[in-house]
Amino acid sequence: MIQLPCPWCGPRNVTEFSHEGEPATRPDPGTATPEQWRGYLYFRRNARGWTEETWYHSAGCRRFFRLRRDTVSNTALPAGERAEGSA
Amino acid sequence: MTQQPTRTTTRTEGRFRLPVQQGEVLDRGRQFEFFWNGSTVAAYRGDTIISALAAAGERIFSRSYKYHRPRGLLTASAHDPGCMVQVGDEPNVRGAHRLVTEGMRVSAQNAWPSLRFDIKAANGLAGRFLPPGFYYKTFIKPERLWPAYEKVLQRFVHAGEVFPDTPHDYYDKRYAHPDVLIAGGGPAGMTAALAAARAGARVMLVEEEHQLGGHLRWADPPAARQLSAEVTAQDGIEVLTDSVVLGRYDQNWIAVVQRGHPGVAERLIKARARAFVVAAGLLERPYVFAGNDVPGVMLSTAVRRLINLHAVRPGQRAVVLTANDEGDAAIDDLRGAGVEIAHIADARNGGDILRAHGRKDLRAVELPGGRKIEADLLVTATGWTAPTALLNMAGDVPTYSPTAARFLPGGTTDDNVFATGGIAGDGTLDELCTHADAVGRAAARAGLRANRAARAGLPTLAAEPPAPAEDEQVAIPELGVAAHPALFRGATHGMVDYSEDVSSKDIHLAVREGYDSAELAKRYTTATMGPLQGKLETINAIAMVAEATGRGIAETGTTTWRPMYTPVTLGALAGRNFEPVRYSPMQPWHTANAARPLVAGQWIRPDDYGDPAAEVRAVREAVGIIDVTPIGKLDLRGPDIPKLLNLLYVNKWSKLGIGKVRYGVMCAEDGVVFDDGVTGRLGENHYLMSTTSSGAAAVWKWVESWLQTEHPEWQVHVTPVTTGYASINVAGPKSRELVDRLTEGVDLSAEAFGYMQVRTGTIAGVPDCVLWRIGFTGELSYELHVPASYGLHVWEALVQHGADLGVRPFGVEAQRILRLEKGHFIVGQDTDGLTKAYSAALDWAVKLDKDDFVGKPELAWQSESTTGSKLVGLQPVDGAVVPAEASQIITSTGKIGGRITSSRFSPTLGRAICLGQLDASLATPGTEVAVQLPDGQRTTARVTEHLAHVDPEGKRQEITDPAPQPRSGEPGLARSAVTPVGDTGTHAGWLVSTKHSTAALRLSDRGPLTKISVRAAPDGQLANELGTRFGRTTRDAHGTLVVGSGPGEWLVLGAPSAHDTLLTDWQRRAEDGDEFASAVDLTHGRALFRLTGPDAPQLLAKVCGIDFADEFTPDGAALRSSVAKLVTDIIRDDVEQTTSYLLHCERSSGQYLFEALLDAGAEFNIELDGYPVATEH
Structure with a gap:
């Protein structure tokens, strides 16, 4: 089981968190086309390698926060911090 | 199980027993007998089952899997394939590892009629008919014979016998956080452990065998004893023998099974090792x-x-x-x-x-x-074979050395994983120990660095940990590889x-x-x-x-090594099972009144009290009361609540007046119905939102996600108060009369307190109750939200004062019938994960003229569509036929045209009634559709004019009978979340246990303490007044404890008698300041315990994955984590230099947490302690 660095609580087991996925920008609901809106609903990069994602610390501080995670090695860093060799 | 000794041939000494050996592990002073296939055999303490049998001259211990060949000793260790035996009711015991005990009943497995004459050994003669792939080739076709094949194959499987009446053993689990975990207690493992501990690391040393020493035990017994004694004497090393590392997972998450711990069959240790050393030797x-x-x-x-x-x-x-x-x-x-x-x-x-x-x-x-x-x-x-499994699990790919004729570790990229000893290379004992010493120091360095990194910025620490000392990289000498013939x-x-x-x-x-x-x-x-x-x-x-x-x-x-390293019992993996359950404050009454329990998620609720149809009639004709405590309740404070409600609900919320209630539906961004409920406005900037029972947690998270991620600028504070209130729906034509008998300060007349309104007042002497006039049943009804500690009191008062009115409790089943009669849909029952708002007959609620709300574009597009499904009322033409829920609607062309979503027999109408999702083309009222029943028959059902089958005009709750004079009531006793055991007394209006314990480890219910949640900016004026920050506590001169319970969140804990003063004070401070702040009373919504004693950290390590060492959670630390799978606040608050914790969870799970703590504490002789009336904390 991996640990995630909660920006508030420090490192905790991943079972304390829920994964909220990669952040997506909400289109203007007044002008969005179905394609744009459904891109926002369903389409994500799902990258192999470094990705940015939102997590919710449901069994801890109950804050939503951003994280950078390497989906290959599961190395997780606070958002904004770049690992060596990351894109 | 049934075997009896058939002959008694007691031998005082086995024929093959040698005189005392230098390294022997036997206690020659303790000789006893045990049973082998019914005969008695002598053994010494320290013998394994097989060593005792071998000493007695036995040579065959099992029959092989496929050919039933006789098998004897091969390795004389836990890995001996021929030495698996049955011990009592336990199959597959490693006989060359398990220590024999007096009277132990051991038998050979799967040998019939006896070990020496196994009839199935004929398979061996027919061996050429059982080549590899035999099962694949033979037992494939025809498929209809698979059950027959299974019976044949089962006879070939070797395994012991499992008895269905075997008593359950107690399996345990615990968490550990060693700086260095070492797998293998041979000379290298012990040397590494000593070096790491001397460097200041906390070490866990795990050895599969019964003694430390590895091969030195037979190669050089005095050296083994000396090293072992050094390890035992060294501080900071926890030695686990007869224990094995099962697997290594990401980030050194390591599973260890510990055997031989007193009182438990086996114990699973989940260790987060900051460094991991594999010293597994050679096989x-x-x-x-x-x-x-x-x-x-x-x-x-x-x-x-x-x-x-x-x-x-x-x-x-x-x-x-x-x-x-x-x-x-x-x-x-x-x-x-x-x-x-x-x-x-x-x-x-x-x-x-x-x-x-x-x-x-x-x-x-x-x-x-x-x-x-x-x-x-x-x-x-x-x-030799290097058992590299644990290293492989850390990413190591072994490489073959032709010189040594074995695979060697190829090296791992993980800086916190090490190998030493025979697994790493060859050398003299001195060379191996020199290597292990360096590895131990390097692992300590890596582990301590990881330890400091884990503490950096940890909010529970009073001060930042000191900067790491500049430490030298440890040079690890190379181990050679000795030539060995291939x-x-x-x-x-x-x-x-x-x-x-x-x-x-x-x-x-x-x-x-x-x-x-x-x-x-x-x-x-x-x-x-x-x-x-x-x-x-x-x-x-x-x-x-x-x-x-x-x-x-x-x-x-080589092939891939995966966890587990060695077979593990299912009991050890299951461990103590944590399944939180939730109870309402009225549960004691339900239990005493024969309620049939319904498991609804974690909640245990009354399904009915024996006769749901009679319960329905009571509500339609007189008055009924139902415990609806699980309904989700969110306390909302702040000026931007209307913006929030307008965003999350599909309908409009801008103009909800104080004292008014509105029904709302939430959809997700894909337009699918997500939850519904009513929200009422209690004050200028104070609302109470209700959600479905099953959606309570999801809605809270949903609200927080929009506030935290999309609109952090909005000033809204959300506090879950689901279990802060006991909720009782009083429904029926006589509900007003009943509620009026107990209510003070609220005019209940139809003119003063209309439908869809909310009031606050005193019920049965209990102040601060919230009364909604709403109804799910279609009758005149009041939903009473009572501070939870008084829930049982108010419920009992309603039962008592309503006796002459014919009051009757009703359960979830009666409520389901009542709401179906009234045509109210249930999210998740009459909708599914694809049902958008217009398919749930919510056309009237969706306001597309709002600028924005969650899911609006999808609903706008749905509103333009003429296809899709519709929620409709349905009645079978034959009213005696009640179609099963999920029965399908079949169109004239034989296609599926919808389904029945809810179906019951209506006691009110005397016929079957349904709700269903129908294709729009079939949804016109009066349409007759065919319903496919589970038994293959079909019945016809007619689409009704309205969703409501009873009282579609809504006349029934317009009762305007004159209200009688109100009566007052006594407030009754407040009750905490835990039913007190033993003698009880009262303190400040609370029922408390008066037991007094002086045990070393004590658990005490502190539920009566005043608990106030304060929300403010993390660094503002109010934060300053509160005197502490997230992760830490402070105690003021009056003994009030302020806990930094979250970022910008505090919990103020005070004496029960100080409740009103503290609440008024903090609410005033929150309102008076310049910043946006709020204070909410959580006294009744939380369970609170105090756990005191030196063993308290060990107890918590059995239920919580947090490191409770002083360097991580010192006195004054406050954190929230999962305790026995329950989100719990843990506050370290030592009492007179004794380690003590306050544990704090939402109220309905309090009894569960209390019992989980007592269970985990049994091995430390934990005792219950009463409420300390003299010293209130």
Whole structure:
């Protein structure tokens, strides 16, 4: 089981968190086309390698926060911090 | 289980028992007897089952898997494939590892009619009919015979017997956070442990066998004893023997099974090791030749164990095949034990053996050239296997060394994983210990660095941990590799996998059939897939594939080692099972009144009280009360609440007046109905939102996600108060009269308190109750939200004061019928994960003229569509037929046109009524549709005009009978979340336990303490007044404890008697300041316990994954985590220098948490302590 660095609580087991996925920008609901809106609903990069994602610390501080995670090695860093060799 | 001794042939000393040996682990002063297949056998304390049997002259301990060949000793360790036995009701016991105890009932497994005459051994004669892939080839077609095949195959499976009436053992689990965890307690593991502990690391040393020492126990017993004594004397090393590391997962998450802990069968340790050292040593590899599984053929380490540890002479006359020092040492040991050495074949000089003769016993050994030597013992010492499994789980790919004729660790990229000892290379004992010492220091350095990194920025610490001292990189010396002859198979074919009965011939055949890679041949032949998981067999199997394909071993490569390293019981994996359950404050009444429990998620609710139809009639004709505590309730404070409600609900919220309630529906961004409920406005900037019972947690998270991620600028504070209130719906034509009898300060008349309105007032003497006039049942009804500690009191008052009105409690089933009669849909029952708002008959609620709301674009597009499904009311034409829920609607062309979503017999109408999702083309009122019933029959149902089957006009709740004069009531006693045990008393209006305990470890219910949640900016004026920050606590001069419970969140804990003062004070401070702040009373919504005693951290380590060492959670630390799978606040608040914690969770799970803590504390003799009336904390 991996640990995630909660920006508030420090490192905790991943079972304390829920994964909220990669952040997506909400289109203007007044002008969005179905394609744009459904891109926002369903389409994500799902990258192999470094990705940015939102997590919710449901069994801890109950804050939503951003994280950078390497989906290959599961190395997780606070958002904004770049690992060596990351894109 | 039923075996009895058939004869009593007590032998005081086994025929093969040697005099006292220097390294023996026997207690010669403690001799006793146990049972082997019904006969008594003598043993010493310290004997394994097999060593005692071997001392008594037994040679056969099991029959093999496929051919039922007799099997004896091979390794004399936990990994001995022939030594699995049944002990009492426990199957598959490793007999060469398990210590024998007095009276133990041991029997051979799966041998019928007896071990020496196994009838199924005929399979061996027919061996050519059971080639690899036999099952695949034979038992495939026809498929209809699979059940018959299963019966045949089951007879071949070897395993012990499982008894259904076996009592449940208590399995345990705990968390651990060692700086360094070492797998293997041989000389290298012990040396590394000492070095790491001396460098300041917390060390856990795990050894599979019963003693530390590894091979030194037979090679150099005094050295083993001395190292072992040093380890025992060293502070900071936790030694676990008879324990094994099962697996290594990401970031050194390590599973250890600990045996022999008092009071538990087995205990699973989940360790987060900051550094991990694998010192697993080497396993001796068997040699492949004809007859290599005949009883009497053993490995050199097996005879050394038998002679030196257990004082057993392994035979009378031996042939030895040796290729290394261990084999030579075995010859010395055998001579010392009085075994005649008939022949030595030295493989280093070209010596070899051809085959072993004998069936139940070794009779002779045939040498190349045909010479036969009579012997009852054949010892082989032909090489080693490095058990690299744990390293492989850390990403290590082993590489083959032709020089050493074994695989070596290839190295891992993880800086916190190390290998030392025999697994890493060869050397003298001194060289290995020098290496292990360096590895121990390096692991301590890595572990302590990780420890400091984990503490950096930790909010529970009063100050930042000191900057790390500049430490030197530890140079780890290289270990050499000694040359060893490459010995895998002799000139004949023999057994490769003893557990699975796979021979080298089978592997050659598999390769010829095209399964020519190690991974394919493994799966096809099942070699390495038995209980030993390849520890003895993998390398030989690879060598056979290499031999058959003509490729080299290095090129063939190894198969993947996966967790578990060794077989583990399901009990150990299951451990103590944590399943939080939730109860309402009225549960004692429900239990006492024969409520049939319904498990609804974590909640236990009354399904009915015996007669749901009568309960329905009571509500329609008089008055009923239902416990609806699980309904989600969110307290909302702040000026931007209307913006929030307008965003999350599909309908409009801008103009909701104070005292008004509105029904709202939430959809997700895809337009699918997500939750519904009513929200009322209690004050200018104060709302109470209700959600469905099952959606309470999801809605809270949903609200927080929009506030935190999309609109952090909005000023809204959300506090879940679901269990802060006991909720009671009073429904029926006489509900107003009943509620009026108990209510003060609220005019209940129809004119003053209309439908969809909310008031606050006093009920049965309890102030601060919230009354909604709403209804799910269609009757005049009031939903009473009572501070939870008084819930039972108010419920009992309603029952008592409503007796003459015919009041009757009703359960969830009656409520389901009532709401179906009224046509109210249930999210998740009448909708599913694809149902958008217009398909849930919510056209009236969706306001597309709002600028924005969640899901608006999808709903706008849905509103333009004429297809899709619709929620409709349905009535079977034959009212006596109640279609099962989920019955499908079939169109005239035989297609599925919808489904029944809700269906009941209506006691009010005397007929079946339904709701259903129908294709829009079928949804016109009056349409008749065919309903496919589960029994294959069809019935006709008619679409109704309205969703409501009863009172579609809504007249029933417009009752305007004159209200009688209100009465007052006594407030009654407040009750905490935990039912007190033993003597009780009262304190400040609370029912408390008066028990007094002086036990070292005590658990006390502190539920009565005042609990106020304060929200403000993390760094503002109010934060300053509160005097502490997130992660820490402070206590003021009056004894009030302020806890930094979250970022910008505090919990103020005070004496029960100070409740009103504290609440008023903090609400005033929140309102008066310049910043946006709020204070909410959580006294009744939370359970609170105090756990005190030096063993408290050990107890918590059994239920929580947090590191409770002082360096992580010192006095004054506050954090929230999962405790026994329940989100719990943990506050370290020592009392008179004794470690003490306050534990705090939402109220309905309080009884569960209390019992989980008592259960975990049993091994520390925990006692219940009452409420300290004199000193209030």
